[in-house]
């Protein structure tokens with residue numbers, strides 16, 4: 001039902017054996033009937049009604065309820081960590097609307113099954129819900145207007161308390177895992193974030209091509225669909241596409257054990273959450289087992305009672321297998337990466353499947369502060385993986401072999417890039433301003449080696465990017481964001497990891513803002529960077545921007561106006577600052593040329609000028625000692 005062909009590139013171990021997988025869902029009919037389809041449980045997470053509009057959560061749910069899948073085999077579970085009445089209300093409305101909308105979509109073969117306009121009226125302040133499991137739609141009772149069963153929709157708001165860590169998204173997913181196992185226990189689970197919608201009702205057929213293939217089934221842990229975005233601007237200024245992480249590298253991993261878990265758009269074999277393929281780890285009670293046969297309706301009194309119990313914060317306190325051996329794994333803010341890695345170590349495989357028509361569409365933050373806040377959390381999470389006992393280099397090499405371990409390490413150690421990037425953003429420039437040469441001058445033959453290496457690395461990166469349907473503009477943004485993250489989110493991520501570790505700052509999952517401000521979105525489509533707020537993460541960025549500009553102008557003046565010989569110029573240092581200046585153009589614009597609300601706050605500019613001067617003076621003082 002699925003074939004394998006050869007395609008594009010990726011770095012290091014990702015390059016060894018790239019593979020593209022293509023499902024042929026039309027062949028599914030030959031081997032199974034619709035009545036043989038396995039149960040599918042969809043998990044949707046939401047956490048904060050102020051940052052994640054309830055209406056968006058409802059559309060996410062509706063878009064999957066509209067799957068081309070037997071309604072009585074499909075159940076949607078929404079976890080609401082925000083405990084918001086409004087989210088609950090939006091979902092209740094979604095069910096009412098779905099009864100009309102779903103048959104309409106199916107009859108008219110509508111592909112985009114996400115009705116935005118209908119829900120725009122749900123938006124006002126709200127109150128809180130504490131611990132609850134509510135059945136909003138039940139397949140055996142609710143029918144759509146054409147008489148077909150509606151999918152189940154279950155709202156879960158787990159109980160939380162200060163005394164028990166609630167483990168953020170991984171905790172929410174484990175609660176859903178337990179609740180769903182006693183209610184429907186679908187052998188296949190789809191995890192989705194509330195900023196994603198299904199864009200193709202036939203996606204489940206594609207994933208079934210893999211899960212029903214007996215040659216791969218026994219070890220198949222999950223099928224990962226790519227994260228594709230809607231509403232990107234032309235240059236994708238924030239590099240939100242993450243082409244390497246979400247598109248190029250996963251094809252490379254397909255030839256090894258399979259892609260890492262992206263946290264969303266993933267179909268799991270429920271069994272992966274209970275030990276390796278050959279080493280089953282049983283849960284505390286039979287109702288939580290993947291082998292449990294559900295024999296009661298989902299709103300049965302005893303079932304609901306039990307569901308309440310397993311959704312309580314106390315539940316995991318004495319059941320320590322959850323999050324370590326069973327379920328989604330705790331201990332890292334990138335629970336997705338950490339869980340996928342441990343599953344691979346246990347012997348599971350995964351598949352990356354990227355159909356022509358995107359299976360899911362996601363939104364991305366459009367303000368720089370939101371972007372770097374998100375990637376900072378990822379950096380902290382990755383460092384937590386590095387420092388855990390599941391270090392990808394040590395533990396990984398033992399269990400998944402050197403190539404896979406290399407790939408996981410490439411990501412996990414990623415935040416450490418911030419050190420060389422910070423050094424290159426400041427040191428060549430400050431030393432040049434102080435007349436200190438640290439790299440070969442233009443007259444030195446080694447100068448050409450530096451230029452060669454630079455062009456080589458950048459050239460390769462560019463070619464790979466272009467080969468996977470990239471544009472030069474987007475590649476340029478991508479490399480710029482790599483540098484920006486190096487001096488902002490990666491750097492602050494490292495610092496935050498250390499402060500968490502020594503206990504100065506409590507660990508937290510800062511939910512990405514998904515509320516869209518019209519003015520901001522207008523500027524975004526004009527291709528302007530959105531600064532606007534005072535964020536400490538902007539400070540090193542704008543300090544570097546100022547230093548690069550000063551150094552470049554100074555070097556330029558020396559050659560062209562002060563008669564210094566070109567050959568004696570600090571070649572590499574001059575080159576680095578010139579490159580810095582070109583990359584920092586949007587920062588200068590935001591500091592000087594713009595007057596809109598997205599400009600660089602004066603406070604950031606002021607602090608940066610002061611810092612740049614301080615750094616210069618320090619080096620100057622030290623060089624004279």
Ligand SMILES: O=c1ccn([C@@H]2O[C@H](COP(=O)(O)OP(=O)(O)O[C@H]3O[C@H](CO)[C@@H](O)[C@H](O)[C@H]3O)[C@@H](O)[C@H]2O)c(=O)[nH]1
Nearest residue numbers: 045046047081168169172193194263264333334509511512
């Ligand atoms: O305590 C929490 C925190 C978050 N979430 C949910 O987790 C999802 C992801 O959160 P978001 O703020 O959107 O983070 P992103 O950085 O955009 O998400 C990426 O990175 C996360 C790991 O940091 C993964 O979990 C996600 O799947 C992946 O898309 C959202 O649906 C949230 O509602 C919870 O349910 N409980």
Ligand SMILES: [Mn+2]
Nearest residue numbers: 193195363512
């Ligand atoms: Mn998100």
